[in-house]
Amino acid sequence: MAKELLKGNIAMAEAAIRAGLEGYFGYPITPQTELLEWMAERMPALGRAFLQAESEVAAINMLYGAACTGARVMTSSSSPGISLMMEGLSYIAGTEVPAVIIDVVRGGPGLGNIAPSQGDYNQIVHGGGHGDYHPIVLAPASVQEAVDLVVLAFDLAEKYRTIVFIMADGNIGQMMEPAELPPMRPIRTEYPDWAVRGAMGRERRILSSIYIDPKDEEVTNYRLLQVWNRIQAAEIRYREYFLEDADYVVIGFGTAGRIALSAVRMARAEGMRVGLLRPITLSPFPHPQIENLIPQVEGILVVEMNSGQMLEDVQKAVRGRVPVEFYGRLGGMVPFPDEILAEIRRMCREGIPPDGDPRQRWMKRFAPIIRWHD
Amino acid sequence: METTLSVQIVYQRPRSLTAVPMHYCPGCTHGIAHRLIAEVIDELGIRERTIGVAPVGCSVFAYNYFDCDFVEAAHGRAPAMATGIKRLLPDRVVFTYQGDGDLASIGMGEIIHAAGRGENITVFFINNAIYGMTSGQMAPTTLPGQKTTSSPQGRDVETMGYPLRMAELLANLDGAGYVVRRSLHDPKNIRMAKKAIRLAFETQLRGLGFAMVELLSTCSTNWGLSPLESLRWLEEHMIPYYPIGDFKVAEALQAIKV
Structure with missing residues (x-):
């Protein structure tokens, strides 16, 4: 199939x-509504079930049934x-039925705004509803990757009888770019024995x-943990860029990872030996890949569109063996490549302090921008 | 003249009811409601294509007692879960079994919209005017003045509001095909209840939209009354507030004799 110019939300819907x-x-x-609208048009035309629920509470419980x-089956929404x-997520996890959920994340907390954000990281990666379980979380950085991950999400959900989240953000949902859709798979005719x-x-x-x-x-709970161990062993996904000879590595996912790649390319052009690790599975988190980088690199810069929620997972993987720095934008603000480039330059020039809290240091550096907003 | 003695079975466990002891308290009417539903499933020959949705409340383990496929919903969400199943499997018979806290309090949104959509499911609503499983708190159907552990001085409508008449409320919606109230307090009313359960399934089988049978029920344990006193209390106190009656019967159903 040829590439088409597709909006992220619509591409994810059609991929599903x-x-x-x-x-x-x-x-x-907002910013996921086009996905629902595409489903409203396409699903009934194909003789498949589409329903606009009265609330997200109802939608997830319909999905559960x-x-x-x-x-x-799947649903999609945005942060609130x-x-x-x-x-419903917790019940789905406890019943061990497969389900795919797309979160096109927006700025929060509360009603927040409708701009792109990564503020749902903890709620999805470390949270979900009550009880003891782990969902798989996939974070696309382009429309093409979103398409590919939606298809993968169904296969993983069924293989492990688990919840699979696509954690996109307003950029991925709203942006148009060329992408190739997968061929149409036939609807299954045989159903699992449960x-x-x-x-x-x-x-019965x-x-x-x-x-x-x-x-x-x-x-x-023990069985769920055994399944989770198998997922951790087999399903970690990530992309590496310019890491072969890198002295410094930037770690970022989704849109922040993509913008960080632009900054890394600019830094490379300036002669700095810097690379990028972009986690695609936020859960399971690429701990082994970060472990592998420890002997090689002199410092790590974590870039996110939140206040450093993944930063804490990176720190857990690094365990103080390499200094870590952080740069974030908050509340629906998206970093420019120049901002990240400035951080890379400073990191390569001055190094990173071996101790102290990277979030605190970033807050100090970032304070003038907040004052400027005010 | 020759006399032939033959043994005739006049009463036995319905095929659709499992042979396990129920966990319900002595005097509780859940057992009657379960049996009536199972009898009707048998009579309609739909056991193998029926899927039940259990609630949260005393009947949370309802799935143990029906010999058909079953799922267990979150509190109040049974109509949403049933909707998901019915939309994927429109030729199956899908029913929910819900108490008053489940259906009329935490699940009010789900039940109203399922009825409003004319969702082609069958709902059995057990109204005993109290929260049973959590041991006797005020329900949305608790009567004015009724004492519960969370209305120890009696339900004061000035501060705790009025009981909800769910059958009357849902019957107003265009999507409702069959909405009635029956009671389980004596044999005559139990027979009437069974007929209503039959019609509620017929509604679904004929694609006539949402069907609900509200069943007035007892809770001896939390009412603090003997089983016999409970049946009398239901008749004397609940029926005046919750009249037995047909609130919505689709035209196509009116000709059916059961």
């Missing part, structure tokens, strides 16, 4: 349809809507997240 999506349930919220039938979905579809000629099946005896819940 071509991956064999059978049901979509959602609620309008639909997922119990063993069909490929994802907050409302936390209840699916609830009516007990025709077989024993029950899908539930209840384990009223704590011993049973402990066994379940």
Whole structure:
């Protein structure tokens, strides 16, 4: 198939349809609404289920019911809507049914704004609803990657009977760029042996997240952890850029990672030996890849569109063995490549202090910009 | 003259009910409601294509007692979960079984919109005017003046508001095909309840939209009454506030005799 000029939200929707999506349930919220609108047009035309729910709470619980039938199903939303979905997510995790959720993240907390942000990192990567589980979280940095990851998300969700998040942001959702869509896969005709579809000629099946005896819940939580171990061992995904001879490495995901790549290229042109590690799976987090960089690099710069939520995961991987610096933009603001380039230049020229808190140092450097906004 | 003695079965466990003891308290009417639903599933021959959705509340383990596929919803979300299943599998029969806290309090949004959409599902609503599982707090259907652990002086409508009449409320919606209230306090009313359960499934089988049967029920444990006193209390106190009746019956259903 040829490349087409596609808007991120629409590309993700069409990719899901071509991956064999059978049901979509959602609620309008900027900046993901085009995704729902595309589904509204396409799904009924293909004879598949589309429903605009009365709320994100209803949408996620519709998704939960639909997922119990063993069909490929998904929902999408943006940050405040994802907050409302936390209840259903936990039930989906506890019932071990596959589901794909796209979060086109916007600025927050609260109503915030509709600009691109990465502020949902902790809520999705370390959170989700109540209880003890880990979702897979995929972070695209382009429309093409978003398309590819949506298809992968369904395969992973079904392979591990787990929740897979696409954590995009307003940029990925709203931006248009050339991308190639996958071929249309046929809808499945056979369903998994746990699916609830009516007990025709077989024993009844029950899908539930209840384990009223704590011993049973402990066994379940242990099993979820075993699955998570397999995911960690097999499903870490990332991209490396200019790392072969790098003395310094920038780490950033999604849009921040993409902008950081521009800055790294500019720094390379100026002769600085700097590379980029862009995690694609935020969960499982690429700890081994960061571990591999420790002997090689003199410093790490973490760039995010939040106040350093992934920074803490990087610090956990680094364990103080290499100095870490941080640069973030907040509340829906997007960094320019020049801002990151300035950080790289300073890092390469002056090095990074071996101790102290990178977030505190960044707050100090960043204070004039906040004062200028005021 | 020859006399032939034959044994005839006149009463047995419905095929759609599992052979396990129920966890419900003595005197509770959940068992009656379960049995009536199972009998109707048997009579309609739909057990193998029926999917139930259990609620959160005393009937949280309802899935243990029906011999058909079942899922267990989050508190109040059974109509949303049933919607997801029905939209994926339109030729299956999907029902929810919900209590008053589940349906009329935390799940008010989901039930109103399922009814408003004319979602082709069947809802059984057990109204016993109290929260049973959490041991006796005020429900949205608790009567004015009724004492509960969270309205120890009795429900004061000035500060705690009025009970909700769900059948009347949902019957107003265009998407509703069949909305009635019945009671489980005596044999006559139990027979009437079974007919309503049958019609509520017929509504779905004929694609006539949303169906709900509200079943007035007892909670001896949390009412602090004996089973017999509970049945009398239901009749004397609940029925005047929650009248038995048909609030919406689609035209196509009116000709059906069951």
